[in-house]
Amino acid sequence: MQNIYTILLLLYINLAYSQEPSFISHISQKLIKDIGDEAEMACSTKHSQEFNVSWVKVAEDPIDVSIVLSSGSTLIVKDPRVSLITEIKQDSSRYIIHIHDVQEDDASIYRCDVITGINDKISYYTQLLVGNQPFIYENSSRSLVVVERQSVQLACFAGGYPTPKIFWRKPNNPILSMGNILKIPAIKKEDRGNYYCIAGNGVGNDTSRRISISVEFPPVVTALQTSVGQAVLYDAYLECHVEANPQPAISWIYKGIEISNNQHYWISDSVTADDKTDSFLRIMKINNYLYGDYTCKASNNLGAAEIKINVYAYSQKSPYITHITQRFVIDIGGEIDLDCSTRHSREHNVLWVKIAKDQINGSIELVGSTLIVKDPKVSLITQIKQDSSRYIIHIHSFQEEDASVIYRCDLNVKISANSTKSLGVEEAQSTLIIGCFAGGYPYPRVFWRKPNNPFLSTGNALDFPTLKKKDRGNYYCIAENGVRNDTSRKVSIEVEFPPLVTISPTKVGQAVNYDAYLVCRVEANPLPSITWMYKGVELSNNQHYWISNFATADDKMDSTLLINIKNYLYGDYICKASNTLGAAEITITAYSKYCFHKHMHKIKHYIHNAILTVKINQQSKLLSFYSSSC
Incomplete structure (x- = not known):
């Protein structure tokens, strides 16, 4: 009897050792797909015919439930985009999950399980990452109001895949800072x-958030002229900014x-831009007792400031015409x-006006020393x-067409259709004159200004001897005589010019496997x-490069080239801009730049791999935290 038990025990041991253990021989590596792509994840097993093999989509959050996609040869999930392909053989098998038309929600960790017992299983993991354009989290900074000299910190947090690069800009400025925080x-x-x-x-368009900072500060008062001369019974004009x-x-x-406003004074304030105000004081028909120092004072809850403007007397006689050519x-x-x-x-401005027969208004031939008419037969002395x-x-x-014409010499004329309207010109035009003609009683004073600028000129004509791109913008012809409100006309000048390309710095050093940022600034019109x-090859967005263009202001653009640097990507890069003018x-x-933190890179790599299989949200945040520039 004992021999029978011995034989049965030997047969059982022999049978147990003759059955090879089941294991997973291969699983697909991490996949990176764009929305709309196809994705396949394969799990290969050995000796698993007696066991159940399943695919599971792992929940990102512990409170969520993981989704079983398949069990053996049966597809469990009810999604028309998902299919199961099985290749079952005697010793080895493959279980393939195929996802058609990949969507953002498909991004997850996927697990292949071989169930070997009630509480026993063999598990391997893979990951599907889906590229999606960046978005900015709501916990990023909002607009704020601060007091001058206060310390300010702006924060910006973004999601998306690949992990977005974050940088800060201000209109008309290059990149201020890289990273989540601007101090x-x-x-x-x-x-x-x-x-x-x-x-x-690099996925879709860049995403941006505007954060407005309003800085409170005490007044700063300046004056274009701190000394103004005027004759008795004439008007004096004082201005402070x-x-x-x-x-x-x-x-x-x-x-x-x-x-205050009365028979001697007229005060007018004009807001020219945020936080900027121009204040005008008109002294009407000045008398001897009104000469002296006038103070322009400004105050708010943070302080006060003032400036003095001296008004002195000088002799001036009334203008008049002594002679004009008669009928000829x-x-x-x-x-x-x-x-x-x-x-x-x-x-004053002297004007020659040409009036054709049966016309009331005429064309302006000249303003002061400037000939307006474009006629080769006409010249000015x-x-x-x-x-x-x-x-x-x-x-x-x-x-003959010059006959029966009246020529009139004026010291002032009313506003006419001959006043300049908006226009577009090319840079380096030899000369440009814009005119503005006003009338009324008392005779109005005409002056020119540009937003955020003091007086440019007084008189009917504003002359640009050689037009430059910096001269583009809005100009205001303002006529005032103290009767009701001022009258103004806006003249817009658009200057077209070929591109101007600048950079800072001209050399950028970076270590292998780190990101290098190249920035060029372009100013041009047309765009x-x-x-x-x-x-010699034009670059486009791919696994090595990411190009982003950002309009910082009218006629100005910054272009940023991000390089995921490799040894073969060092060298000279050219930023080129072109329009119809050049x-x-x-x-x-x-x-190449030596990186002193390379030993830290390996440690971070191990931490990244350890976190990766636990929770995607944490992985994204940690990757942002650990992504440092060399």
Whole structure:
């Protein structure tokens, strides 16, 4: 009997050792797919015919339930995009999950299980990552109000795959900082304005958030002229410029008494931009007792400031016309001089006006020393002296159409259709004159200004001897005479010019496997096309490069090239911009830089792998935290 038990025990041991253990021989590596792609994840097993093999989509959050996709040869999940392919053989088998039209929700960790017992299983993991364009989390900074010299910190957090790169910009400025945090240790009033947190990962468009910083500061008061001369019974004009936040209270003071609008004074404030105000004081028909120091004072809850402007007397006589050419008779083809002589007109504009027969209004031939009419037969001769001047229009080769025409010499005219309207011109045009003509009683004063600028010029004509791109923008012709409100006309000048490309710095050093950022700034009108070149080949977004263009202001763009640097990617990169007027380019060199943190990179790599299979949300945050530039 004992021999029988011995034989049965030997047979059982032999049978147990003759059955080879089941195991997973292979599982697909991590997959990276875009939305709409196809994805396949395969799990290969050995000696698993007697056991159940299943695919499970692992829940990202412990409170969620993992989803069983398949069990053996049966597809469990009810999703028309998901299918199961099985290849079952005697010794080895493959279980393939196929996902058609991949969506963002498919991104997860997937587990292949071989169930070997009630509480026993063999598990291998893989991961499907789905590229999605960046988004900015709601816990990022919002607009804020701070006091000057306060320390400010802006935070911006972004999600998406691949992990977005975050950088900060301000309009008309290059990149301010890279990373989630922008620090301004002691903020100044010049730092106020809009800041943009921009997140990009090469998938779709970059995402940005605007954060407005309003900086409160005490008033700063300046004046274009601190000394103004005027004759008795003429109007004197005083102006001061105030910069402050919150909005200041502005007052004018004479001999210790605050001035208000009356028969002697007229005060007008004009807000030219955020935190900037221009204040004007008009002293009407000044008398001897109104000369002296006038104080422009501004105050808000943070402080006060003031500036003094001295008004002094000087002699000036009323302007008048002493002589003008009378009716004349001339033969066709002949020449004629039209002479207008004036006295004391240096502070006024002398105009020649040509009025055709049966017309009430005419065309402006000249303004002061500037010839307006574009006629090769007409030229201008001026003889301007301290007390007397002559403005002579010379017409040669007189034609029949010039007959029966009235020529009038004026010291002022009403607003007419001849005043300049908006226009577009090319840079380097030899000259540009814009005109503005106003009338009323008393005679109005005409002056020109540009937003955020003091007076540009006084008079009917604003002259640009050589137009430059910096001259583009809006100009305002303002006429005022103290009767009701000022009258103004906006003239927009759009200047077209070929691209200008600049960079800072010209060389960028970075270690292998780190990101290098190359930035070029382009200024052009019309809008240029911008390309990046490397070794004669135009670059596009791929696994090595990410290109982002950002308009910082009218006619200005910044282009950023992000390189995931490798040994074979060092060298010269060209940023090129072109439009209908020309092209320009500049070279930036990417060179190898030793990284002192390489030993840390390996540690971070191990931490990354350990966290990766636990929780995707944590993985994303840790990757952002550990992604450091060399």
